[in-house]
Amino acid sequence: LYRLCGSATKKRILREAFERNARSVDLSPDNVPDINVITGVLKDYLRELPEPLFTKCLYQMLVDALSVCMQDDVPGNARLVFSILDCLPKVNR
Template identity: 65%
Template structure:
């Protein structure tokens, strides 16, 4: 989805050195404004530093978008496989329970989070801290349940 691509790109351009990136969510008003813009025209939505100087607004919108997906990226089926016997299967084999779009999106997001963690000496967001921020977002129950 374009929302994910734009937000990830902006975070990588100007947020990888921000201490605690993804820990804060930014102004609720500014997040609503950005979400509305994405709904109206995601292609033309401007999320540059000129328009949204607080990177936490962008990270907050990204986490909200992921949390509100009709089906979480880390599906219950994948969770069951990982929790059952995680060391018995290769990562690619575990991902077979996901649809193509879910698999590509999850891979894209995890690659991004690896880049965030690679800068943990500066941003203090190692894998453990990212898991605290993204575990509930990626494994949240579908909306309306």
């Protein structure tokens, strides 16, 4: 995600729109021209989750898996990572 967080006022307005009706929020460049506002709201949302998107156990599994990946086996590496992602709680997928 982007390092810049965007305007605090615009982030608050966008967040309130999501809280009112997330499905109706228009994220087109015409409506939200600063991508940093969108990514800032997303970063805030992820930061405020009661539990991380990746559980601690699955995070460690992913780190361990990435440490043993072989550079010349891209399909095998992808299968390994996807098998770990399949273990995520359904709500986190």
